[in-house]
Amino acid sequence: MFSTDYRLEIKKRDWLLMVRLFGEIDHHSAVSMREELDRIILKERPRRLVLDLSCIEFMDSAGLGLLMGRYRLMREIGGVLAITRPNERVLRILHLAGMERFIEIDGKA
Numbered sequence: 001m002f003s004t005d006y007r008l009e010i011k012k013r014d015w016l017l018m019v020r021l022f023g024e025i026d027h028h029s030a031v032s033m034r035e036e037l038d039r040i041i042l043k044e045r046p047r048r049l050v051l052d053l054s055c056i057e058f059m060d061s062a063g064l065g066l067l068m069g070r071y072r073l074m075r076e077i078g079g080v081l082a083i084t085r086p087n088e089r090v091l092r093i094l095h096l097a098g099m100e101r102f103i104e105i106d107g108k109a
Helices: 030-044 061-076 088-096
Strands: 006-013 016-025 048-059 080-084 104-106
Touching: 006 030, 016 030, 016 061, 030 061, 048 061, 048 088, 061 080, 061 088
Parallel strands: 016 048, 048 080, 080 104
Antiparallel strands: 006 016
């Protein structure tokens, strides 16, 4: 049995939505995480979404897909996406994929 354990911690202030992600972002968890994030984004309609990745232990290409999909959704509603505090492994994956061309990345863990 595969684990899809993850958790989201959400803070909202005015038009800023901050979401700290916990666990792993892989093909087992990405679908559920995507559905929950989309529901929150469409309900709150923030101008700025900040995803805090400081508690993400592992991320693969499904995680990159999750981030690009939230980038597109935020653009559709007129907002922007930023990523903060990825660990060294996740930051390396983000840079190898060229994500900084689309998404603001604060690499300070």
